[in-house]
Amino acid sequence: MGAVQLRPAQGYLKMKPERDDYGLVDILDRLLNKGVILNADLIITVAGIPLVGLSLKAALASIETMLDYGMLEAWDRETREWYKKQFEESNVPLMRDEMARYTTFGYIWYSQGMISSWRPGFWYITNKRLLLWRRMPYDTLFEAPLENIGKISVRKMNEFGWEREEINLQFQDEIARIRVSNLVEFEGAIRKAMRDPEIEIARS
C-alpha cells in the first residue's frame, strides 16, 4: 500500500494547512462528536453512549493536564508512528531477486478439521511464486512456486444462495480455491508469469 495523501494542495501556499501530527485530538473530536449519525432506528450504537466513547471523552478532557506534564507529546508521537506504519509499504517477504509483478487483495479457502473459512490477504504474483500474504498478523497464507502450479480453472460456486466465481488452482495434488475481485485479470496474470516470469504485467 502506498502512502495516502489527501488532495495535494496545488501550487505554492503561503500558509499550508498542517496535519503534521496527524492531529490526534482533531481526529478524536471529529469522529466522536461530529459526522453523520444514522437514523435512530437503524443504529445499534452511537459514539458517546458506549464505554469507548466515554473513555475517549475522558481522555480529551484530561489533555490540558497531560500538556502540563509534557505527556501529550509522547502520546502523540506514539500515535503518529502507529499511523505512519499503516501507510508504509508492506514488507511482503520476498526472496532475493524476486520481484512482485501483480498484487491484488483476495482470499483463499482454508479448510482444516472443523475450521473452514475464506482467509483474506494480498495476492502477490512474482517472477518466482504465487503467494497470499497477510500483514497483520504477519503470515504467508499460501505459496506456490510458479513452476509447480498445475491446472488453472474458473468455477462457479454456490454459497449461501449466492453464485460466485472463483479460481481453482492445482498445486501438489490439492486444489487451492482463490477469490479476487478481478478474476480474469488475476488468472491472466498468473498465466503470463508462468509463461515468462520476467515479463512486466500491466494492470487495467
Next chain:
Amino acid sequence: MSETAGEGRYIYSVVKADIESNLGDVGIENSNVYLVPNRDIAAVVHSCVAEPYTTHDDEKAKEWVLEHSYVIDCATNRFGTVLPISFDVIVAGDDDVVKDWLEDNYDFLKDELERVKDKAEYSVLIFCDEGQMADRIVSGNPELLKLKENIETMPKGTAYLYRRKFELKTKKELSEQVFKLAKDFSAEIRELVDSIKIEKKVSLVPEKYRGKMLVAALTCLVHHDRVEVLGNLLEEIDKREGLSVRFTGPWAPFSFVQLKDT
C-alpha cells in the same frame, strides 16, 4: 437475503461510487472494508457482529478511532470527498439493510455529496498574545496611559485601588478589541470559503499556543481551489504582531454534514 440475527455492518462513510469494490483489510482490527453500492452512492463498511466496539483500554480505543480515520482517508483518496460517519455506528443487519438505508435517504445523501464535492474541512484557530495586545491597547489609549502614570506616584493604598481600576479597564478594552478582531477575521474568511462555523468550544490548544488567548476558532468548508487564497490570508494574519494562526486540514467534512432523523 433475509436478515441474519446478530449480523451487523460498521459504517465508515458514504461515497460517490456505483460499483462493488474492496478496499482491503484496512478497517478496525484489520477488518475487510468494502463498498455496498446503491444507485450511484455507496456505504463504506465492514462486516461485524451487531455489537458496539467497547473497551476500557484507552490505547485500544484510540487505535480504533485512528483506524476509522484511516479508512475515511483511503476512501477520500479513491472516491473524492466522503460523508464521514461517526465512530462506532453499526447497522444491525446485512448489506441489504445498508442498501435500504442508502435508498431511503438517497436524495439527502446525494445532495450532501454534491454539496461537499471537491471540498474539505479545515480548522482555523487564531490566537493572540494577551500581554502584547494589552500593552498596545494601553499605549494607544490616553486615558489608560494617564492612569498608569498616576498610579506610580500614588500612596500604596490608593495605588492598589487605581491599579484594579486600570486592570479592569484594560481587560475590558482588550476583550472588545479581541471581539472586534474575531468579527473582522471571520468576515474576511467567510468571503473565501463555502461555509463557516464558529466554534464555541475548542478541545485542543496545542502546546505551541499555550498561554495565548484564543481570538477565534473557525471550522471552514473550503473548495480545493480556494485553499491557497485562504492560506495567504491566514499567513497575513499570522504575521501581524501578537497574533498566531493554527491552520489544519484537510479533513473529511465532519462539521458540515448532519443527518436528521427521518
